[in-house]
Amino acid sequence: MDLDDTPAEAAFRREARAWIEANAPHELRPWLERSAYTTLELPGDADPVAVQKDWQKRKCDAGWACIDWPKRYGGRDASPTQRLIWEQEEGVFRKLNTLFIINLGISGPTIMACGSDIQKATLLPPCASGEHVWCQLFSEPSGGSDLAGLRTRAERAGDGWIVNGQKIWTSGAHDSDWGLLLARTDPTVAKHAGLTMFMLRMDSPGVEVRTIRTIHGQSEFSEVFFTDVFIPDHQRLGAVNGGWRVALTTLMNERSFAGATVPTGFEELFDFCAEFETDNGLAIDDPRVKSRLAQWAVRSSGLRYAGLRAISLEAKGQEPGPEHSIGKLVAGSMMQEIAKFALDLQAEAGIAAEIEEAPCAGRFQAMLMQSPSTRILGGTDEIQRNIIAERVLGLPPDVRVDKDVPFDRIPTTSR
Amino acid sequence: MLEKHCPTTTVRAILDGEADFDRETWSSMAEMGLCGAAIPPEFGGLGLGHLELCVVAEELGRALAPVPFDSTIALFSEILKLAGTEGQKSRCLPRVAQGELIGTLAQSESIRARPGAISSTVAGGRLSGLKCPVMDGGCADMAVVVAREEDDMSPTLFLVELGAPGVQRDPVQGLDPSRKHARLIFDGAPAERLGSRGEGLEVLSHAFDRAAVLVAFQQVGGAERALEMARDYALQRVAFGRPIGSFQAIKHMLADMLVSLTLARSNAYYAAWALESGSAELPVAAAAARVSATAAFQHCSTNNIQVHGGIGFTWEFDSHLFYRRSNLLALSLGSQSQWEAKLVDRMRLRNAA
Numbered sequence: 001m002d003l004d005d006t007p008a009e010a011a012f013r014r015e016a017r018a019w020i021e022a023n024a025p026h027e028l029r030p031w032l033e034r035s036a037y038t039t040l041e042l043p044g045d046a047d048p049v050a051v052q053k054d055w056q057k058r059k060c061d062a063g064w065a066c067i068d069w070p071k072r073y074g075g076r077d078a079s080p081t082q083r084l085i086w087e088q089e090e091g092v093f094r095k096l097n098t099l100f101i102i103n104l105g106i107s108g109p110t111i112m113a114c115g116s117d118i119q120k121a122t123l124l125p126p127c128a129s130g131e132h133v134w135c136q137l138f139s140e141p142s143g144g145s146d147l148a149g150l151r152t153r154a155e156r157a158g159d160g161w162i163v164n165g166q167k168i169w170t171s172g173a174h175d176s177d178w179g180l181l182l183a184r185t186d187p188t189v190a191k192h193a194g195l196t197m198f199m200l201r202m203d204s205p206g207v208e209v210r211t212i213r214t215i216h217g218q219s220e221f222s223e224v225f226f227t228d229v230f231i232p233d234h235q236r237l238g239a240v241n242g243g244w245r246v247a248l249t250t251l252m253n254e255r256s257f258a259g260a261t262v263p264t265g266f267e268e269l270f271d272f273c274a275e276f277e278t279d280n281g282l283a284i285d286d287p288r289v290k291s292r293l294a295q296w297a298v299r300s301s302g303l304r305y306a307g308l309r310a311i312s313l314e315a316k317g318q319e320p321g322p323e324h325s326i327g328k329l330v331a332g333s334m335m336q337e338i339a340k341f342a343l344d345l346q347a348e349a350g351i352a353a354e355i356e357e358a359p360c361a362g363r364f365q366a367m368l369m370q371s372p373s374t375r376i377l378g379g380t381d382e383i384q385r386n387i388i389a390e391r392v393l394g395l396p397p398d399v400r401v402d403k404d405v406p407f408d409r410i411p412t413t414s415r
Numbered sequence: 416m417l418e419k420h421c422p423t424t425t426v427r428a429i430l431d432g433e434a435d436f437d438r439e440t441w442s443s444m445a446e447m448g449l450c451g452a453a454i455p456p457e458f459g460g461l462g463l464g465h466l467e468l469c470v471v472a473e474e475l476g477r478a479l480a481p482v483p484f485d486s487t488i489a490l491f492s493e494i495l496k497l498a499g500t501e502g503q504k505s506r507c508l509p510r511v512a513q514g515e516l517i518g519t520l521a522q523s524e525s526i527r528a529r530p531g532a533i534s535s536t537v538a539g540g541r542l543s544g545l546k547c548p549v550m551d552g553g554c555a556d557m558a559v560v561v562a563r564e565e566d567d568m569s570p571t572l573f574l575v576e577l578g579a580p581g582v583q584r585d586p587v588q589g590l591d592p593s594r595k596h597a598r599l600i601f602d603g604a605p606a607e608r609l610g611s612r613g614e615g616l617e618v619l620s621h622a623f624d625r626a627a628v629l630v631a632f633q634q635v636g637g638a639e640r641a642l643e644m645a646r647d648y649a650l651q652r653v654a655f656g657r658p659i660g661s662f663q664a665i666k667h668m669l670a671d672m673l674v675s676l677t678l679a680r681s682n683a684y685y686a687a688w689a690l691e692s693g694s695a696e697l698p699v700a701a702a703a704a705r706v707s708a709t710a711a712f713q714h715c716s717t718n719n720i721q722v723h724g725g726i727g728f729t730w731e732f733d734s735h736l737f738y739r740r741s742n743l744l745a746l747s748l749g750s751q752s753q754w755e756a757k758l759v760d761r762m763r764l765r766n767a768a
Contacts, residue, residue: 293759302682329674386666394650396661
């Protein structure tokens with residue numbers, strides 16, 4: 001493992017740094033630095049969507065938007081190592097990519113892998129530039145971890161499909177122009193065999209978005225309802241009833257993306273403990289605090305170096321593997337433990353959660369309320385462990401009572 | 416090579432027997448140049464650096480090889496390279512490279528195992544005191560002994576021939592009898608200063624960082640093997656009409672073991688890079704590798720027994736060999752909590768710089 005830049009990498013880093021220096025919205029830096037674990041904090045008059053679209057467009061015009069994509073779709077054919085260098089240089093401005101998480105991590109790669117030439121040529125460039133914002137319409141009230149159990153139906157109608165049903169846990173649905181939709185096209189076959197992937201315009205008649213308020217008081221998730229929504233057949237992605245294969249491509253990208261970016265809160269905790277005075281002196285001088293810090297330190301560094309190793313394997317042409325599940329699994333629960341630990345040190349002062357009153361501007365209080373969702377979305381901790389056990393260690397799948405049963409014969413309590 | 420030369424029957428022969436270590440494996444290693452891999456050519460070694468040693472260490476860890484690698488290569492040889500005079504190095508290192516000299520470090524003094532509480536003393540070139548437990552103390556030809564010179568507060572390192580008069584050695588039953596330990600009693604044994612007077616602990620601290628990286632690779636190798644044993648058993652053992660590896664309780668246990676192993680391996684690779692490149696990151700990287708690898712090996716060896724159920728805690732079955740070794744290695748360079756404290760202190764220093 002060589003961690004120093006080669007001369008070519010160093011030159012690339014200089015180029016990236018110079019462009020960012022000349023073009024980034026530096027006036028937003030102080031706001032971005034403090035918007036760590038909730039939604040973007042921006043100056044009062046700034047529209048978060050407009051600010052993010054502007055940065056994405058500026059990057060895209062100069063070829064920095066999604067640099068490891070092919071040039072013809074808005075990228076610059078960069079290597080995984082160059083992508084890492086760019087991400088390091090983009091630094092705090094990466095927080096302005098939140099709106100495009102689905103574009104860059106999910107829809108884009110899936111269309112690239114499974115789309116027709118026409119679909120790729122028409123949909124990928126505006127996906128790269130941020131002109132279109134994408135959302136992912138997969139999870140349902142009856143199909144979360146058991147995604148293939150979803151019930152939203154798409155039925156043939158002339159040169160297209162009529163969709164009825166409901167999705168849930170959709171991030172950014174209100175701001176989205178397009179959605180990647182997984183729907184059931186044949187309920188008479190086994191559940192994985194009757195699904196098809198579609199690309200839906202969110203302004204189609206019959207689409208209704210309702211906001212979900214989550215435990216940290218934010219509203220980044222929605223429910224999406226479909227009532228006789230028409231989707232033309234040319235917006236189908238992949239084969240009819242071939243949707244599960246497309247979804248697996250998507251989920252692999254989602255995990256790869258999530259594993260690379262889930263924060264742990266460790267650096268914040270370390271700085272906090274180095275400065276926080278308890279009755280017995282600085283928190284960090286307490287051997288019990290040291291012990292916990294050290295345990296999290298090696299998990300945090302282990303994740304970082306595992307990420308670097310994965311990138312160098314990718315650079316040698318290997319697909320992102322299920323090993324990425326490890327990143328998400330470790331980081332999610334670690335943030336939750338760290339939040340509880342920091343609050344315990346703060347004692348009663350930790351009850352206050354507002355920025356002006358709480359220690360560290362309420363950072364750990366925000367982590368406490370954020371972390372439960374991190375451990376669930378994009379595949380729960382338990383699903384990640386199943387993936388690691390089955391795909392890395394080669395253990396047999398669980399006994400599935402619904403495996404070879406036609407979907408419409410699977411017992412349910414809610415139908 | 417090790418799977419052929421050193422199956423667990425070899426480990427058991429040492430565990431149950433009187434022999435100090437497996438001489439056949441050790442001489443094969445010497446013949447292949449592995450004992451002197453990181454010893455400079457002018458002292459009879461291959462001068463390859465530490466990456467090769469890390470690879471060797473991982474394989475030794477997988478095999479639980481009962482050879483004096485930690486004592487002779489990771490500690491004795493590294494301490495000599497750091498602090499020895501040309502004369503001391505040319506007297507000892509070529510013999511280490513040839514596999515002819517077993518060396519060790521004698522630091523702990525029974526219950527007073529902390530380096531700050533050393534009571535062994537040297538006066539007029541004669542060492543007196545008690546050291547226990549000393550790894551390979553029963554068979555080692557030479558030891559680096561930590562002692563205070565006359566009334567010094569800070570300890571100094573000394574080179575001591577263990578075959579000399581004034582040295583008594585007795586075997587000590589240990590946690591892991593596949594690696595032998597001894598009690599050494601010195602009564603006026605000839606001792607030669609190694610490094611500067613009063614600077615013993617500084618040298619040891621550097622040497623322990625280097626040894627910690629090598630031991631971390633052994634721990635990673637052992638953890639991986641323990642995980643493989645548990646995985647193989649989970650695939651093969653059937654209960655309630657299905658392989659137990661299809662139960663999520665078992666799957667999740669194994670997944671968590673793989674997570675520990677992956678984190679430990681990544682930290683170890685980074686520390687190997689820091690060691691090989693002479694990076695200023697070594698103190699933090701070595702401590703992180705140590706803490707991570709200790710946790711992973713203990714985790715995997717403990718759960719390996721749990722996955723096996725009743726057979727896992729029988730003497731006949733191999734899982735206790737890994738359980739023993741993981742708990743020996745967790746203590747042999749200092750405890751987990753000592754390394755945790757070192758890691759955090761060093762991160763503070765680095766962040767302040």
